[in-house]
Amino acid sequence: MTSISSSAASLRARAIPPLLETDPDTKATLTRAIDLSIPVGAGDHLVAEGRIPGRPDRPLLVPYTKLKKRSAATSAGRAVLLHALAHIELNAIDLALDIVWRFPGLPDQFYREWTGVAQEEALHFQLLRDHLRSMGCEYGDFPAHNSLWEMAEKTQGDLLARLALVPRTLEARGLDASPPVRAKLAAAGDHRAAEILDLILRDEIGHVALGNRWYRYLCTQRAHDPVAAYAELAVKYKAPTPRGPFNLEARRRAGFADEELALLQNPRSAVVAERQ
Ligand SMILES: [Fe+2]
Ligand SMILES: [Fe+2]
Numbered sequence: 464m465t466s467i468s469s470s471a472a473s474l475r476a477r478a479i480p481p482l483l484e485t486d487p488d489t490k491a492t493l494t495r496a497i498d499l500s501i502p503v504g505a506g507d508h509l510v511a512e513g514r515i516p517g518r519p520d521r522p523l524l525v526p527y528t529k530l531k532k533r534s535a536a537t538s539a540g541r542a543v544l545l546h547a548l549a550h551i552e553l554n555a556i557d558l559a560l561d562i563v564w565r566f567p568g569l570p571d572q573f574y575r576e577w578t579g580v581a582q583e584e585a586l587h588f589q590l591l592r593d594h595l596r597s598m599g600c601e602y603g604d605f606p607a608h609n610s611l612w613e614m615a616e617k618t619q620g621d622l623l624a625r626l627a628l629v630p631r632t633l634e635a636r637g638l639d640a641s642p643p644v645r646a647k648l649a650a651a652g653d654h655r656a657a658e659i660l661d662l663i664l665r666d667e668i669g670h671v672a673l674g675n676r677w678y679r680y681l682c683t684q685r686a687h688d689p690v691a692a693y694a695e696l697a698v699k700y701k702a703p704t705p706r707g708p709f710n711l712e713a714r715r716r717a718g719f720a721d722e723e724l725a726l727l728q729n730p731r732s733a734v735v736a737e738r739q
Contacts, residue, residue, distance in 0.1 A: 473504025491585035516557035521603030549591035555584035630674025671717035
């Protein structure tokens with residue numbers, strides 16, 4: 464095992480301090496400061512000592528079902544909605560950093576690309592945090608849920624499952640969720656928030672595209688059929704059931720195949736096809 468200190472110069476080791484960092488602002492700043500050009504240390508087996516991920520005392524984490532839905536028409540409701548988005552982005556920083564340090568043995572490009580994703584997530588968090596501050600709120604002011612990180616924990620032993628269920632499932636749901644949320648914010652007259660959501664959606668298509676590309680790379684390496692393997696992983700790890708409406712255009716641009724989009728819209732078609 465290589466400790467963090469003995470390979471502190473590698474890109475993968477540099478993912479650990481921001482992952483363990485508890486202060487959200489510092490986490491985002493440290494993440495954005497990682498130099499993507501340094502040696503990767505792809506083969507190193509790293510140890511992260513500390514609670515993963517580092518989290519602030521606030522927000523209070525509660526089950527998803529305990530969170531109240533608020534109307535985006537009022538500024539108080541909008542703050543709750545933007546806070547929820549900032550929380551997703553903070554989790555997304557940790558998810559991308561975690562994939563970088565945890566899984567050794569991939570091409571250097573894998574680690575540079577996912578560190579780049581962490582940096583974009585850090586920017587998304589900062590944009591939403593700044594906008595919240597302009598409304599008189601701070602990140603931490605409202606309760607939040609932990610279901611994104613729960614999927615990271617469930618899949619920490621298998622990179623194929625992590626790629627299938629985090630970028631290709633949870634982040635891809637974000638592509639579907641974005642247009643209606645953007646429309647609500649714009650209808651409430653919050654054009655800055657709508658602008659931030661446009662930037663986030665553009666970047667998130669790229670993140671899901673990376674998820675698709677590296678998922679298929681691993682499927683090829685392990686001689687798995689990508690569609691069949693996904694169906695098995697979704698059951699094994701209890702992936703959330705996909706619910707429309709789907710942002711098919713964004714999903715297509717993110718590299719989902721026609722067969723995958725058809726299954727998403729009609730999961731029973733797989734069963735029908737097998738019986739024919
Ligand atoms: Fe993001
Ligand atoms: Fe993302």
